[in-house]
Amino acid sequence: MRNPQLTRNGELQHLLTLDGLPKAILEQILDIAEPFTEVAEREVKKLPLLRGKSVFNVFFENSTRTRTTFEIAAKRLSADVINLNVATSSTTKGETLLDTVDNLCAMGADMFVVRHASSGAPYLMAEHLHATKRDHISVVNAGDGRHAHPTQGLLDMYTIRHYKKDFTNLVVAVVGDVLHSRVARSEIAALTTLGVPEVRVIGPKTLLPTGVERMGVRVFHDMHEGLKGVDVVMMLRLQNERMQGALLPSSQEYFKVWGLTPEKLARAKPDAIVLHPGPMNRGVEIDSAVADGQNAVILPQVTFGIAVRMAVMSMLAGG
Amino acid sequence: MELPDAASLCEKLAEQIRPHLTPDTALIGIHTGGVWLAERLHHALGITEALGTIDVAFYRDDFGSRGLHARPRKSDIPFDIDGRPLILVDDVLYTGRTTRAALNELFDYGRPGRVDLAVLVDRGERQLPISPRYCPLTLTESLPTGSRLRLSRSEAGELSLRIINA
Structure with a gap:
């Protein structure tokens, strides 16, 4: 079966999900991202790789950090960046997703960075471009529904590799609202592909998807147990806006049981790193003492995210 | 084609550069062969400023x-x-073309006082108006198109020139 993300030669054509992406490609993205981190220290923070290309940021759902870091990444590669906040434009007038795509192609788009509340929307766009013989135009998924957020997963992997060097001797815990989290799915897929021997998920039964064990993870319903001896703690945001029905008693109650406090973090290895995809809910899933503490690598994640997005975009645009 | 010894070429190159050094001259090697060569020159010429490296x-x-x-x-x-x-x-x-790319990259770091080019071998057939200031060997016969002339480094750190045919 054709992998819609890869060309016939096995090179990256779109970035839709980390699930099923070969290890060699994941490693290639991380390797290419590394020299991009240095660009931020130059007098001229620009490389010519995407000169003359138009990158359309199409966000059907709100986002500040992801959209901004994609924009910075594209601009550092010299692309022309057009930001569309579709949530407030044509779709509200009734235009379909694929009509929007066709119109933006008619405006000369070379790449789409897309966020959508529906899982699979970027895939639909990529298939539409393929069906209409526009394979030279790439789609980057910037988060679709509960499905995937591949660049977030990649920047998390970059961060882990930066601090821990080797994936094959790590115990990694993904903590919190896995059920509603596209970030968690991308993280688990990448960690598994990169050879992390033990991936744990920790959370209340109501916020873990049924059958989560089938993703190759160990499941814990107790923070003290689950965090014991881990090297990496990957916190998830409590997705208030995705929460339907009474899955939780209250955010104070949640913090008491599932919030990452210094006491709970003490169960992890002393040199454990703490990641969070942002935006953080302080006092809900993470305590300020941890968020601002020495184990946190949350701000470096943001910086690395620019380099990782530069790597993805330049791999899609080149050759 | 008989290729000369890289180590002795490297010594000749160092001697060509030496009279023109100023106290603030710095070397920048282009990855990968150029970095190996620059490391040798840096040592041979006793340059105190750290070595720069670029990947184009x-x-x-x-x-x-x-x-x-x-x-x-x-x-x-x-x-x-x-x-x-x-x-x-x-x-x-x-x-x-590599030199062109390197110059463009350099100028994104600032405005150097001057830039000279030092190479071990000039194999000719230029496609851009670029010429080296320091170069101990210029090939007189052209190599087959597609073949590559490269510096390689052994595990013991010895440099040698090799032709890799396409």
Whole structure:
């Protein structure tokens, strides 16, 4: 079966999900991202790789950090960046997703960075471009529904590799609202592909998807147990806006049981790193003492995210 | 074709450069062969300023057709280049496109006082108006198209020139 993300030669054509992406490609993205981190220290923070290309940021759902870091990444590669906040434009007038795509192609788009509340929307766009013989135009998924957020997963992997060097001797815990989290799915897929021997998920039964064990993870319903001896703690945001029905008693109650406090973090290895995809809910899933503490690598994640997005975009645009 | 000994070429290159050194001259090697060569020159010439290295992968003019190669390295210029005399070091000068890419990259770090080019071998057949200031060997016969002339380094650190046929 054709992998819609890869060309016939096995090179990256779109970035839709980390699930099923070969290890060699994941490693290639991380390797290419590394020299991009240095660009931020130059007098001229620009490389010519995407000169003359138009990158359309199409966000059907709100986002500040992801959209901004994609924009910075594209601009550092010299692309022309057009930001569309579709949530407030044509779709509200009734235009379909694929009509929007066709119109933006008619405006000369070379790449789409897309966020959508529906899982699979970027895939639909990529298939539409393929069906209409526009394979030279790439789609980057910037988060679709509960499905995937591949660049977030990649920047998390970059961060882990930066601090821990080797994936094959790590115990990694993904903590919190896995059920509603596209970030968690991308993280688990990448960690598994990169050879992390033990991936744990920790959370209340109501916020873990049924059958989560089938993703190759160990499941814990107790923070003290689950965090014991881990090297990496990957916190998830409590997705208030995705929460339907009474899955939780209250955010104070949640913090008491599932919030990452210094006491709970003490169960992890002393040199454990703490990641969070942002935006953080302080006092809900993470305590300020941890968020601002020495184990946190949350701000470096943001910086690395620019380099990782530069790597993805330049791999899609080149050759 | 008989290729000369890289180590003795390297010594000749160092002697060509030596009379022109100023106290603030810095070397910048182009990955990978140029970095090995620059390390030798840096030592032989007793230069005190740290060695700079650049990888031109992000400035190549064939990115649109060939994409990025698998593992570009970090460029590292650990000094301020504004006003400074620089010597750009590469192993082999051929079409001049790598030198063009390196110059473009350098100017994103600032405005050097001057830039000279030092290479071990000039194999001719330039496609751009670029010429080396320091070069101990110019090939008089052209190599077959598609063949590559490269500096290689043994595990013991010895440099040698090799022709890799397409």
